[in-house]
Amino acid sequence: MRHIISVQLENESGALSRVSGLFSARGFNIESLTVATTNDPTMSRMTIVSIGDDNIIEQIIKQLNKLIDVVSVTDLTATEHIERELLLVKISLKNDSQAEVDRVLDGFDAKIIDASEEAYTIELAGKSQKINDFIEAFDADKILEVSRTGVTGVCQKI
Amino acid sequence: MKLNGAQILVDCLKSEGVKHIFGYPGGAVLHIYDALDACTTMDHILVRHEQGAVHAADGYARTSGKCGVALVTSGPGLTNAVTGIATAFTDSIPMVVISGQVPSAVIGSDAFQEVDAVGITRSCVKHNFLVKNADDLAQTVKKAFYIATTGRPGPVLIDVTKDATIAEIDYEGYPETISMRSYQPEVQVNADQVAKAIDIIASARQPIIYSGGGSVIGNASEALTALTRRTGFPITQTLMGLGAYPATDKQSLGMLGMHGTYESNMAMHGSDCVIAIGARFDDRITGNLEKFCPDAKIIHIDIDPSSVGKVVGVDVSVIGQVNDVLRALIKGLENKELPNIDAWWQQINQWREVDSLAYKTKSGVIKPQTAVEALYEVTQGDAIVTSDVGQHQMWAAQYYPFDKPRRWINSGGLGTMGFGLPAAMGAKLAEPELDVACITGDGSIQMMLQELSTMLQFHTPVKIINLNNGYLGMVRQWQEFFYDKRYSMSYMDALPDFVKLAESYGHIGIRVEKEEDLKPALIEAFKQKDRTVFIDIITDPTENVFPMIPSGAGHHEMLLAGRDEMASTNDSGLNLV
Numbered sequence: 001m002r003h004i005i006s007v008q009l010e011n012e013s014g015a016l017s018r019v020s021g022l023f024s025a026r027g028f029n030i031e032s033l034t035v036a037t038t039n040d041p042t043m044s045r046m047t048i049v050s051i052g053d054d055n056i057i058e059q060i061i062k063q064l065n066k067l068i069d070v071v072s073v074t075d076l077t078a079t080e081h082i083e084r085e086l087l088l089v090k091i092s093l094k095n096d097s098q099a100e101v102d103r104v105l106d107g108f109d110a111k112i113i114d115a116s117e118e119a120y121t122i123e124l125a126g127k128s129q130k131i132n133d134f135i136e137a138f139d140a141d142k143i144l145e146v147s148r149t150g151v152t153g154v155c156q157k158i
Numbered sequence: 159m160k161l162n163g164a165q166i167l168v169d170c171l172k173s174e175g176v177k178h179i180f181g182y183p184g185g186a187v188l189h190i191y192d193a194l195d196a197c198t199t200m201d202h203i204l205v206r207h208e209q210g211a212v213h214a215a216d217g218y219a220r221t222s223g224k225c226g227v228a229l230v231t232s233g234p235g236l237t238n239a240v241t242g243i244a245t246a247f248t249d250s251i252p253m254v255v256i257s258g259q260v261p262s263a264v265i266g267s268d269a270f271q272e273v274d275a276v277g278i279t280r281s282c283v284k285h286n287f288l289v290k291n292a293d294d295l296a297q298t299v300k301k302a303f304y305i306a307t308t309g310r311p312g313p314v315l316i317d318v319t320k321d322a323t324i325a326e327i328d329y330e331g332y333p334e335t336i337s338m339r340s341y342q343p344e345v346q347v348n349a350d351q352v353a354k355a356i357d358i359i360a361s362a363r364q365p366i367i368y369s370g371g372g373s374v375i376g377n378a379s380e381a382l383t384a385l386t387r388r389t390g391f392p393i394t395q396t397l398m399g400l401g402a403y404p405a406t407d408k409q410s411l412g413m414l415g416m417h418g419t420y421e422s423n424m425a426m427h428g429s430d431c432v433i434a435i436g437a438r439f440d441d442r443i444t445g446n447l448e449k450f451c452p453d454a455k456i457i458h459i460d461i462d463p464s465s466v467g468k469v470v471g472v473d474v475s476v477i478g479q480v481n482d483v484l485r486a487l488i489k490g491l492e493n494k495e496l497p498n499i500d501a502w503w504q505q506i507n508q509w510r511e512v513d514s515l516a517y518k519t520k521s522g523v524i525k526p527q528t529a530v531e532a533l534y535e536v537t538q539g540d541a542i543v544t545s546d547v548g549q550h551q552m553w554a555a556q557y558y559p560f561d562k563p564r565r566w567i568n569s570g571g572l573g574t575m576g577f578g579l580p581a582a583m584g585a586k587l588a589e590p591e592l593d594v595a596c597i598t599g600d601g602s603i604q605m606m607l608q609e610l611s612t613m614l615q616f617h618t619p620v621k622i623i624n625l626n627n628g629y630l631g632m633v634r635q636w637q638e639f640f641y642d643k644r645y646s647m648s649y650m651d652a653l654p655d656f657v658k659l660a661e662s663y664g665h666i667g668i669r670v671e672k673e674e675d676l677k678p679a680l681i682e683a684f685k686q687k688d689r690t691v692f693i694d695i696i697t698d699p700t701e702n703v704f705p706m707i708p709s710g711a712g713h714h715e716m717l718l719a720g721r722d723e724m725a726s727t728n729d730s731g732l733n734l735v
């Protein structure tokens with residue numbers, strides 16, 4: 001199953017490689033990993049999406065907790081949570097395809113953040129599934145470049 | 159007080175109560191060595207190879223229970239230390255390793271003797287630090303010792319840039335306390351989990367206690383003995399756990415696992431309640447997991463939550479210091495009546511009659527088992543025994559029953575050849591009054607031989623028992639059994655004359671070729687209280703370690719010496735190697 005694991009850790013140099021090193025050394029899978037500092041500049045939050053059975057996820061959480069720099073680990077998927085991912089994508093407007101592209105955009109809550117004769121740069125935030133659907137709504141040859149941030153998330157409970 | 163970083167570092171170590179540092183100098187640590195020169199409360203042991211420094215610090219830590227300390231220079235100094243660090247990490251040994259680093263201004267420029275020490279060691283330390291600023295030194299050293307010695311212990315590396323050792327700053331003294339929001343090793347034992355464990359224990363008919371290295375490292379020997387006596391249960395111990403419970407006691411079944419006793423492994427297989435204490439279900443212990451303890455409820459007691467459920471699913475886990483948990487169990491059992499397990503003991507005694515450690519002697523050759531038994535007799539079972547890795551290690555574990563913890567010092571987890579000799583040196587420094595014997599092999603001893611020189615300079619008299627079979631015996635054994643006797647690169651021609659070698663290092667060398675000379679030679683060697691003696695014992699080159707669970711087999715599928723032909727195992731078994 002797919003799990004979203006949220007990790008609070010000391011904002012120390014090397015903390016990221018401790019986490020990524022742990023995943024590769026123990027053969028755990030990483031679908032995506034995002035990290036940035038929080039409002040407390042000494043603390044970072046990392047969001048990891050991993051796929052594994054319950055035993056593997058339990059080991060991942062225990063091993064993360066064992067890292068000295070890690071302050072807390074939460075399996076977001078075990079509770080009510082909100083997840084979002086940000087997509088930046090360049091879509092070609094060549095061959096008079098603008099009308100068709102606009103039609104697709106209408107169906108999603110996407111924003112054009114840069115436009116030229118040849119292409120749009122589009123921003124879309126949402127669950128990973130929505131981002132996948134959006135990308136799939138275009139012909140492959142229309143997509144010039146895709147950049148996704150990977151998932152970040154928070155617990156819904158206060 | 160104005161001090162430079164190196165002086166601060168030395169003061170920190172002094173304040174931690176460090177008495178012995180094992181190390182080797184080089185450019186990046188010269189300021190530290192300069193500061194050490196002025197220090198009178200700590201002895202520095204100048205090894206001959208950095209791996210030796212770390213193994214010696216490790217042997218010192220295992221013997222004394224204190225934190226070992228090693229000091230190495232940048233680049234090759236650090237890379238030489240890595241094997242030692244990994245060895246300590248795998249066996250959860252408390253240790254602080256300080257490495258020099260190039261000046262912070264040139265980090266990342268491929269400077270002379272620069273390696274990414276923090277990166278290289280990341281996966282084999284409990285934690286590591288890079289210190290680029292003298293102001294951070296005291297706090298970091300305090301954290302390093304705290305992390306290394308609490309919770310599940312382990313090695314911590316402090317990589318210090320040269321400029322941080324040179325900079326002069328105002329030093330306010332070594333911090334008295336430390337608290338880290340991200341590291342809280344104290345655990346309260348969960349009473350509900352203890353109660354659940356007691357329920358299982360109180361209904362067990364075929365119980366067994368399976369105790370590991372955690373009982374030694376966690377200083378839980380007394381509590382373990384009390385619990386075992388209170389319950390009347392049989393106890394088996396892992397290679398790492400030997401000595402926590404007295405091996406000569408009647409409730410002890412000996413070691414379990416690949417080369418464990420028949421009664422230990424059969425009792426594990428037949429058990430309905432396994433109490434795992436400070437043990438981690440290593441593959442050398444469990445054999446084939448699909449056949450592991452088929453009928454048992456498993457209780458797992460460990461300081462490290464990630465050990466629980468990692469290899470084997472358990473019924474009840476109790477997280478905490480082994481000592482605390484065992485005390486809680488003993489308390490919880492106070493007014494409990496336990497079922498009669500006489501029938502179980504009868505069964506176990508039948509397995510004991512198989513006498514799985516019996517071996518045949520042959521006239522004209524010395525059996526390695528006989529040599530270990532002779533050592534046991536001559537030292538009256540009271541020596542500290544370190545070992546290297548191979549057949550001799552297994553024979554040491556099998557034929558030298560340990561009655562006290564911290565007397566058996568070996569690299570169980572990583573299986574590092576070369577560990578034994580420097581570890582013996584560290585052990586002797588930790589316990590100068592006790593006899594220290596290093597049981598080694600002709601292969602292993604050559605991996606850290608140079609430390610003979612250190613041992614003369616720093617006067618650490620130990621007795622080296624070289625079970626010289628002329629082979630990388632453990633490799634030869636596997637090739638005999640599993641590779642159709644194709645002995646590819648396991649025979650070492652051109653061995654040195656170990657007697658002359660020992661003499662050239664300033665020690666005493668004795669060669670023993672006849673069984674009748676064995677005991678007199680050992681007695682003579684141990685009489686030499688203040689000399690290191692190298693006893694080169696020529697043993698049967700073809701002897702194999704029995705009993706044995708071939709890989710892929712279960713605990714109940716042991717092969718016994720002289721009774722079972724070694725059937726070749728299946729491929730899935732060999733994959734386990």
Ligand SMILES: Cc1ncc(C[n+]2csc(CCOP(=O)(O)OP(=O)(O)O)c2C)c(N)n1
Pocket residue numbers: 546547548549550551573574575576598599600601602603625627629630631632633
């Ligand atoms: C550093 C290292 N290299 C290789 C091995 C693999 N290995 C395990 S036992 C062994 C043979 C050891 O030979 P010796 O020290 O003579 O002991 P014996 O088995 O003959 O008693 C080898 C090569 C190891 N454990 N450690």
Ligand SMILES: [Mg+2]
Pocket residue numbers: 548599600601625626627628629630631
């Ligand atoms: Mg040998």
